[in-house]
Amino acid sequence: MTTTTAPPRPATTRKAAKTSTRRSQATAGYLFVTPFLLVFLLFFLLPLAYAAYLSLFREQLVGGTVFAGLDNYVRALGDERLLGGVLRVARFFVLQVPIMLVLALLAALAIDSGLLRVSKVFRVGIFIPYAVPSVVATLMWGYLYGRDFGPFAQLGHAIGAATPNFLGDGLMLGSMANIVTWEFTGYNMIILYAALRAIPTDLYEAAAVDGASSWRIAWNIKVPAIRPALFLCLIFSVIGSFQLFAEPQLLQRLAPSVIDSAYTPNLYAYTLAFTGQEVNYAAAVSFLLGVVIVVVSYSFLFVTNRRSRS
Amino acid sequence: MKRPFLPGFRRRALMAAAGMLSASLVLAACGGSSGSSTATPDKVSQADVDKAMKTPTDLTFWTWVPNIKKEVAVFEKKYPAIHVKIVNAGQGEPQYTKLRTALKAGSGAPDLAQIEFQYIPTFSLTKSLEDLRPYGAEKHANTFVDWTWNQVKGSNGEIWAYPQDTGPMGMLYRKDIFDKYGIKPPKTWDEFAAASKKLHAADPNVYMTNLAANQNGVWMGLLWQAGAKPFENTGADSVKVSVNDATSKKVGDYWEGLIKGGSVSTDPDFTDAWYQGLARGKYATWLTAAWGPVFLSGSAKGTSGKWRAAPLPQWDAAKPASGNWGGSTTAVIKGTKNPIAAAKFAEFLNTDAETTKMFTTEQFFFPATKSLLADPAFTNQKPAFYGGQQVNQVFADVSDTVDLSFQWPPFLDQAVNDWDETVGKSFADKGDVGGALDTWQQRVTDYAKNQGFKVSQ
Numbered sequence: 001m002t003t004t005t006a007p008p009r010p011a012t013t014r015k016a017a018k019t020s021t022r023r024s025q026a027t028a029g030y031l032f033v034t035p036f037l038l039v040f041l042l043f044f045l046l047p048l049a050y051a052a053y054l055s056l057f058r059e060q061l062v063g064g065t066v067f068a069g070l071d072n073y074v075r076a077l078g079d080e081r082l083l084g085g086v087l088r089v090a091r092f093f094v095l096q097v098p099i100m101l102v103l104a105l106l107a108a109l110a111i112d113s114g115l116l117r118v119s120k121v122f123r124v125g126i127f128i129p130y131a132v133p134s135v136v137a138t139l140m141w142g143y144l145y146g147r148d149f150g151p152f153a154q155l156g157h158a159i160g161a162a163t164p165n166f167l168g169d170g171l172m173l174g175s176m177a178n179i180v181t182w183e184f185t186g187y188n189m190i191i192l193y194a195a196l197r198a199i200p201t202d203l204y205e206a207a208a209v210d211g212a213s214s215w216r217i218a219w220n221i222k223v224p225a226i227r228p229a230l231f232l233c234l235i236f237s238v239i240g241s242f243q244l245f246a247e248p249q250l251l252q253r254l255a256p257s258v259i260d261s262a263y264t265p266n267l268y269a270y271t272l273a274f275t276g277q278e279v280n281y282a283a284a285v286s287f288l289l290g291v292v293i294v295v296v297s298y299s300f301l302f303v304t305n306r307r308s309r310s
Numbered sequence: 311m312k313r314p315f316l317p318g319f320r321r322r323a324l325m326a327a328a329g330m331l332s333a334s335l336v337l338a339a340c341g342g343s344s345g346s347s348t349a350t351p352d353k354v355s356q357a358d359v360d361k362a363m364k365t366p367t368d369l370t371f372w373t374w375v376p377n378i379k380k381e382v383a384v385f386e387k388k389y390p391a392i393h394v395k396i397v398n399a400g401q402g403e404p405q406y407t408k409l410r411t412a413l414k415a416g417s418g419a420p421d422l423a424q425i426e427f428q429y430i431p432t433f434s435l436t437k438s439l440e441d442l443r444p445y446g447a448e449k450h451a452n453t454f455v456d457w458t459w460n461q462v463k464g465s466n467g468e469i470w471a472y473p474q475d476t477g478p479m480g481m482l483y484r485k486d487i488f489d490k491y492g493i494k495p496p497k498t499w500d501e502f503a504a505a506s507k508k509l510h511a512a513d514p515n516v517y518m519t520n521l522a523a524n525q526n527g528v529w530m531g532l533l534w535q536a537g538a539k540p541f542e543n544t545g546a547d548s549v550k551v552s553v554n555d556a557t558s559k560k561v562g563d564y565w566e567g568l569i570k571g572g573s574v575s576t577d578p579d580f581t582d583a584w585y586q587g588l589a590r591g592k593y594a595t596w597l598t599a600a601w602g603p604v605f606l607s608g609s610a611k612g613t614s615g616k617w618r619a620a621p622l623p624q625w626d627a628a629k630p631a632s633g634n635w636g637g638s639t640t641a642v643i644k645g646t647k648n649p650i651a652a653a654k655f656a657e658f659l660n661t662d663a664e665t666t667k668m669f670t671t672e673q674f675f676f677p678a679t680k681s682l683l684a685d686p687a688f689t690n691q692k693p694a695f696y697g698g699q700q701v702n703q704v705f706a707d708v709s710d711t712v713d714l715s716f717q718w719p720p721f722l723d724q725a726v727n728d729w730d731e732t733v734g735k736s737f738a739d740k741g742d743v744g745g746a747l748d749t750w751q752q753r754v755t756d757y758a759k760n761q762g763f764k765v766s767q
Contacts, residue, residue, distance in 0.1 A: 061435060061721060062547040062762035149586045256524035256578050257738035260731045274407045275723040276757065279414075 055283035072284035081262035082285060086242075086292060088173070089264050093241035096177035101233055103181070104188035109218050111189075112196040123193070127186035134183060138250040141179045142167075146254075167255040176247045184240070188233045195229030196222055231304060235297055242293045245270065265289045354444045354650060362650035369394045369652055372409065373424040374401040375474075375638075380672055381665040385658050392651050402426065403723065406433075413438050413643070421646040422656055424638045425471060427461040428530070428718045431543055433641070434470050435720035440642040441468040445653035453661055457714045458678045462639055465543050471639035472660040475675035477599025478709040479531045479622055479633050482606060485697065486616045487516060487594045495620045502623040503568060509594060510573035519595045520587065521565055522579035523738040526726040527635045528597060534633025534716045536561050536625055541719040548764040549719055551754050554747040562733070562743035569740050576737040585609055597622060599635040600676035600705040607695040614695045619704045621711075632711045637678065676705060683709060719754075721761065728753040 058068035076082055107126055111119045129137065144150050145166035156163030166175045199222060207217050223230075245266040252259040252267075261271035265285060273282035371382075371394050382394050397420065399405045406429060412418035413436070425433060433439050447469040451459060458473040483495055491512045496502040506518035522528065533540055538557035542550040552558075568574040575593070577584050587593055588610045596602060603619060624630055640656040642649060659665055661679070669675040670688055682688055689703040719725055728750055736746035751767075758765045 060760070060762035143582060146583055148583050253524075254578065254581055254583075256730055257735040260735075261727055271727060274411070275727050277410065277721070277724075278760075 051283040051286060054280050055287055056280075058280050061277065068280070072281050073288065075281065076284050076288050079285075082265060082268060082288070085262050085265040085268050086289070089242050089244055092173055092177060092244060093238065095173065096180055097234070097237040097241060099177075100181045100185050101188060101230065101237070104185050104192055104233065105223070105230070107185065107189045108192035108196055109222060111193055112222070113214055113218070115214065123189075126189055129182050130184060130186045132183070134246040135250060137183055138179055138247045141175070141182075142251055142254050145175055167251065167258060169258050172251070172255065172258050176244070176251065179247055180240075180244075184237075188237075191233055192226055192229055195226040199225045227304075231300075234300060238297050238300065239293055242289065242296070265292075351441060351444050353446065359445070359650055359654065362648070363389050363654060364391050365651075367392045367648050367651045369422060369648060369655060370397060370420040371395065371422040371424075371640075371655075372397050372399045372405060372420045373422075373640075374398050374405065375424065375673055375675075377672060381659060381668050384662070384665050384668070385655060388658070389654075392655065394655060406723070409433075409438075409643070410436075413645070419643050419645060421648055421652040422640055422642055424474070425641045426636055426638045427458070427473075427476075427634070428527075428636075428722055430462060430470050430639065430641070431718050431720040432722050434464055434468070438644050439470045440644050440646065440649055440653065441470070442472070442642065442653050442656070443467075443469050445650060445657070447472070447653075447657065450657070450661055453680065454678050455680055455683065455709060455712075457634070457712045457716075458637070460714055461716075461718075465545070471641035472656050473678035474638045474640055474660050475601070475669060476637035476678045476709065477531075477601050477635045477676065478705055478712050479528075479535065479597065479599050479635050480602075480705055480708050481595050481597050481620050481622050482602055482617050483595040483620060484591065484593075484613070484616050485618045487591060495618070496623045498627050499564060499623045499625055503564070506568055506573035507571065510571070514572070516591065517575040517593055518568070518573050519597055520575045520577055520579065520584070520593045521569065521597075521737055522584070523576045523734040524578040524730055526729045526734070529729065529733065531599070531633035531635040532561055532597070532622075533558055534713055535622055535631050537631065537713060539716065541725075542717050543720065544766065545764075547762065548766065549758055550766045551719070551751065551758060552767055553754060554744075554751040558747055559744050562747050565737070566743040569737060569743075576740075589613060599637070600709070601636065601674075603693070603696065603701045603705075604674035607693065615697050617696055618699055619696060619701045621704065621708050630711045631713060632708045633716070634712050637676070676702075676709075719758075721757065724757050725754050728757070 055072050056067065056069060057065050058071065059065040107122075110116050111123055116122055132140075144152060147153055147163075147165055147167065150166075152166070153163045164171055166172075203221050203225075204217060207221055212220070243266050244264045248259050248263045248267050249270070252261075252263070259267075261275070262268040266289065269282045269285045269289070272278045272285065369392060373396060379396055382396060386392065386394060399408050399420075405423070406425075409419065409423055412420075425439075430439070441464070450472070454473045455476065458476055462469060462471045462473060464470055481495075487493075487509075488495065491509055493505045493509060494501075496505050502518070509516060509518050530540070536557050538555065538561070540551070540553040540555070540558060544550050565574070569576060575587075577587060588596070588606070589612050591613070596606065598606075603617075606617065607614070621630060622632055640659055642652045642656055646652050663681075666677060666679055666682055667685075670677055670682060677683055677688065683706045689706050690700060691702050692698040692700055732746045732750040732753065733743060735741075736743045755765050755767070
């Protein structure tokens, strides 16, 4: 056996050629990422660092700024109103997110199954509420919920039935959950639909050979295959629910005695900073909220990882 | 002694290219202040004033007054070198929030801003307003109605702003509803309560009035009328807070009775439902300020001719009194690069005969100047919306009865927020107003102490 080889290149130049290519590729990579990193640094990391710095001080209307160490955090941990707000958004999360994700999943499966005749219209229709700014959406729903002159109430008057007080103490959280579900089901549906499109089609062929029905295919093949996407939606929802702000703030004008300034932690931080001028304490509250969100997200991650491993 | 925010603050100012100069101006204002002086500061010389008014200058003026460009045009015609840029940064609280944010950031604050009377202490405490005495403000002590001048004066004699319009409180009532149920316009609060019961018994769908659960302004106006002094600025770092004193409790108990009796509703005001209520005759009266009549004629057009005006019902018919709700001033923001031009603009806008008259004819403001309140052209107006009644005369008379010594706290935003959540909520829940007043007192004093004030009760 003879081997024909090209005259061997000196080893050093071959290695040098490899590292210089790799180096120029690496440089190109860094150059591409730089604009994002710059924006990330300026608009995310620096304000975060500044807020952290602020949370260590205390500025009083009389007496100026003093270094307060962790006093703000200690105060926040003992603050009943903050705790109430966190529990409230946790309740909101448990109430709203499962319903929304199930609806989004069903919608995505329905579109993907190809059994829907007007799937394109359906897709756009469910997604349009996401394109409506949350301020507009909340104002619109606030009007719909109106007790005296909103359409539901008027309908109730017309048929002689009593309409529930959507903006009252008992139903407020549910009414907000409705608004948020209306806004974000389309968004989650698109993510899940994209994940469904990425499933290799030979799985379906194999299932068809085995005689599986559409429902079977959906439950046993599609849903397990899009687990990562479902998990992504879940994490987004955790962050979104715990940071709930726009809806309570706008509905507060319509029901000021139901929604107080500590209704959600974000609203509390906002009121502290801009009404009470307690910017430092507001920064501490925001950081604590961030910690809570991280803990909840990681616990979900932990639980799902353990399940996938077992 | 204040320690200025340094590292993060400076970095931000550097990044905002134009912010450096105003940032250091604000730092100089907020830091190392030697405390407010009691002596009158030196006046700016007439020569300096003349020079400033001839130098091309751009002033930024934050205001929500509609169509104020007409009055501004009069000023610009007289002083062509000065150009005023009008910016609507929001109405009331949203503007104050933006103003505070801009002041804290050290850039973006205007030269002048519209500030309601009740918010002046909030901004003067944080040293955000220019004292107008060096620019000749003192000579206007008798131009304005006395209680308004007291409202713009600081605790050391500073003059923080020029009054623009006022809101002495009266009562607008639906004559047709009163006539239908045989009710005479009540002159005392006892008569008002009796009329409420009578009206509610006759028609449960109509309420004698609406005491909005989110409207601290009306509550303070009613306290003002009753002679209460819930807040007093006793010094640069001390306040007296007594929002649950005997007078407040008396007013609170009175309204608690009416609300629990069901004759008074507590819907949030300035919302869609409330406008609908006014238009459809849900409320028989509206306890409101002197800017109310014009406002009502614009928002409840369908009820034209059915309303009349009267003074508020009195606690003591022999000693008529009233309070004030709203009304604004024009103040010069500290740190402005053009204090002379700004101060002179504020002065002109609110004291010149032509512009002040335009405020009453174009924007239908209720004037703050003594001369206009006595001007027959103003007081003799007979709007058809009020069946030809001389509404302005009614409110001009009321203006004379507004108590002189009511004061506002230097942290009104927080106090109002706490009121909404305690007293306002007790209205909406038909609960114990007295207890809510005690809670409000607790929350305000806690906040004040937290902010470093010495609080007396």
